[in-house]
Amino acid sequence: MTARGVVLLALLLAAAPAAGQVASFAVTGDAIAAPLEGRVGNAARGAAVVRNRETANCLICHSIPDATERFMGEVGPPLAGVGARLTPGQIRLRLVDPTLLNPAAAMPAYHRVDGLANVDPRWRGRPVLSAQEIEDVVAYLATLGD
Amino acid sequence: MIRAAAGFALLACATLAGAAEIRPSRDYLSPELRAQQDDPSRHPGWLWVEEGEALWRRGARSCASCHGDIAGMRGVSARYPTVAADGALLNLEGRIERCRTEHQGEAAFGYESEPLLSLTAAIAQRSRGLPVSVATDGPAAAFLEEGRRLFGMRQGQLNLSCGQCHDDNAGRRLRGDVISNGLPTGYPAYRLEWNTLGSLHRRLRACSLGVRAEQFPLGSPEYLALELLLAARANGQPVEAPGLRR
Numbered sequence: 561m562t563a564r565g566v567v568l569l570a571l572l573l574a575a576a577p578a579a580g581q582v583a584s585f586a587v588t589g590d591a592i593a594a595p596l597e598g599r600v601g602n603a604a605r606g607a608a609v610v611r612n613r614e615t616a617n618c619l620i621c622h623s624i625p626d627a628t629e630r631f632m633g634e635v636g637p638p639l640a641g642v643g644a645r646l647t648p649g650q651i652r653l654r655l656v657d658p659t660l661l662n663p664a665a666a667m668p669a670y671h672r673v674d675g676l677a678n679v680d681p682r683w684r685g686r687p688v689l690s691a692q693e694i695e696d697v698v699a700y701l702a703t704l705g706d
Numbered sequence: 707m708i709r710a711a712a713g714f715a716l717l718a719c720a721t722l723a724g725a726a727e728i729r730p731s732r733d734y735l736s737p738e739l740r741a742q743q744d745d746p747s748r749h750p751g752w753l754w755v756e757e758g759e760a761l762w763r764r765g766a767r768s769c770a771s772c773h774g775d776i777a778g779m780r781g782v783s784a785r786y787p788t789v790a791a792d793g794a795l796l797n798l799e800g801r802i803e804r805c806r807t808e809h810q811g812e813a814a815f816g817y818e819s820e821p822l823l824s825l826t827a828a829i830a831q832r833s834r835g836l837p838v839s840v841a842t843d844g845p846a847a848a849f850l851e852e853g854r855r856l857f858g859m860r861q862g863q864l865n866l867s868c869g870q871c872h873d874d875n876a877g878r879r880l881r882g883d884v885i886s887n888g889l890p891t892g893y894p895a896y897r898l899e900w901n902t903l904g905s906l907h908r909r910l911r912a913c914s915l916g917v918r919a920e921q922f923p924l925g926s927p928e929y930l931a932l933e934l935l936l937a938a939r940a941n942g943q944p945v946e947a948p949g950l951r952r
Contacts, residue, residue, distance in 0.1 A: 620881050631882035635875045659865075666874065668864040676865055680918045683863040 582673050583691040590661055591649030595698075596671070596691035606700025609693050610639075616670065616689055616697065625704065636667060643702040652698050655689070670694065730943050734877070734886040735950070743892075743950040751827060751896035751948030754820075754903045758828025761821055767810045769825070776828060783830040784838050784945055787934045789845040795930050798826050799905065817924040823903050827894050830947035837944060838891060840937040853935025856928060862919030868932075883952060889940040890933060892949020899952060906933055 583596040595601065610618045611629070618624075618639070623632035625640040642651065653660060657669035669676075670689040689697070732740050746752045762769045762776045773779070787797040796804065802825050803814045815822035842850050857868040871880070872888035879885075893906035900908075907924040910932060914921040922928040 631879075633881055634879045635871075635885075666866065666870040668866065676863060677859060678861045678919045679863050680915070680920050683918045686863075688863060 581685075581690065582671060582687050585652075585656065587653060587660060588649070590653060591647060592652040592656060593649040595695050596652070596656075599692050599695045601692075601695035601697070601699030603696070603699040603703050606693075606696035606698070609689065609697050610700060615693070618697075621667070639701060639704055641704060641706055643704040644706045646701075648698050648702050651701050652694065655694050655697055670697075728887045728889070728939055728943065729876070730946070731886050731889045731892050731949065732944075732946055734884045739950055739952065743946065749896065749948070749950055751894075751903055751950065754824045754827040754894070754896075755831050755948060756828075757820075758824035758826070761825050762828060765810075767812075769805070769810075772809065776832060779829045779832040781833055781836055783833040783947065784836050785840060787849075787930060787937060788841060789849065793845060795846075795849045795927075795934060797906075797925075797930060797933055798829060800925065800930075802826060802829070818905055818908060823894055823905065826905070827903060827948045830894065830945065833945040834947060835944050837942045838937055838940040840934065840941060842934075842938045842941075846934065849931050849934050850938055852927075853931040853933070853938075856932045857935050862914070862917035864917040864919075866917045868913070887939070888936060889943060890936040891940050891943055892946040892951060894947060895949035895951045897951045903948065906936075 585592045585596060586594065609616050610624065613620075619629060619632045621633040621635040623629075623634065623638045623640070646654070654667070656671040658665035658667040659669060668688060671687045671691065671694050673685050673687055732743065735743065742748045746755075759776055762773075770776070783798050786801065787795055788801075790796050790801075790804075794800075799817060799822055802822060806812045807814055815825075840846070860867045860870075868888060871885050876885050876887050890906045893909065894903050895909070896903045897909070905924065907926075907929045910929050911921045911924070
């Protein structure tokens with residue numbers, strides 16, 4: 561393949577997810593500092609996404625400080641105080657793709673479509689959460705301070 | 707200090723969390739469900755056992771006409787899946803279907819059909835309490851390796867391997883359910899979520915769906931290989947079939 565061909569292929573590969581439903585982002589340290597696609601998160605919407613069993617289903621593994629929620633999971637760490645422990649950028653990275661930080665992380669990547677095996681055809685090429693939903697969840701989790 | 711250490715060890719055993727060792731599925735059941743699993747009079751799975759025992763005796767070329775009383779099936783299901791003489795990996799369902807078509811001259815029941823579930827439950831029940839003892843060497847070795855690959859592979863949109871839940875997080879709660887070691891010993895099992903008896907492969911399809919992975923067909927080579935790996939993980943553990951599950 562010519563050098564020009566390689567560059568073209570690389571451009572195509574880079575463009576493919578963006579043409580789909582995954583936003584591009586830059587990692588700085590253990591964070592994605594900039595909001596995805598420059599979107600503004602809404603904490604109330606994020607609180608709904610976190611509880612939604614059909615999408616993020618965060619509470620299957622995590623607990624939140626809400627006495628009215630029953631049967632919350634304990635596989636992941638409790639989310640109480642996460643907004644004090646982590647910056648919004650650090651939360652964003654962990655939602656988008658925790659394996660960027662720890663390749664063995666059990667937590668799913670919520671905004672990634674590449675490098676996944678044997679995905680149900682109904683979900684192939686689609687991230688679990690959209691860029692807007694990621695920003696909404698970041699906004700909500702940032703409110704869970706001490 | 708020794709007493710405190712012993713107390714801590716007991717506590718660690720009691721919670722099961724992050725247990726590296728494989729524990730029987732019954733250890734992960736609630737005390738209520740465990741008691742119900744042990745009591746045929748309160749266990750709906752016994753309806754299938756009774757139907758299966760009737761099927762065992764039914765017809766001119768019945769199972770009983772070759773095998774005798776079903777009591778002779780004691781220990782058989784503990785050795786499945788196993789590799790047949792022709793090199794195919796067979797689970798108990800597959801063995802029953804072969805008997806149907808090759809020796810009884812009947813059409814196969816079909817996976818997840820009521821008669822196949824019933825016969826499977828009745829035969830498996832005869833091994834209840836006996837230790838699983840599947841062969842993992844010889845012709846089984848290649849199937850086992852494929853099963854191990856599937857067990858360890860991150861799959862689906864949620865990018866999870868079987869082991870990330872059933873090894874690394876066994877004993878922890880996923881919503882209201884305690885994650886078990888994923889042993890196949892209770893199957894076919896009556897699952898409250900299904901409100902009926904179902905096969906291990908039906909349960910595996912639910913796991914695939916849960917991580918948003920492609921679901922393989924019932925009786926597929928993928929689930930058969932995985933079943934062998936799960937049975938190998940359960941070697942030495944008691945058969946619980948018919949199990950009772952949430």
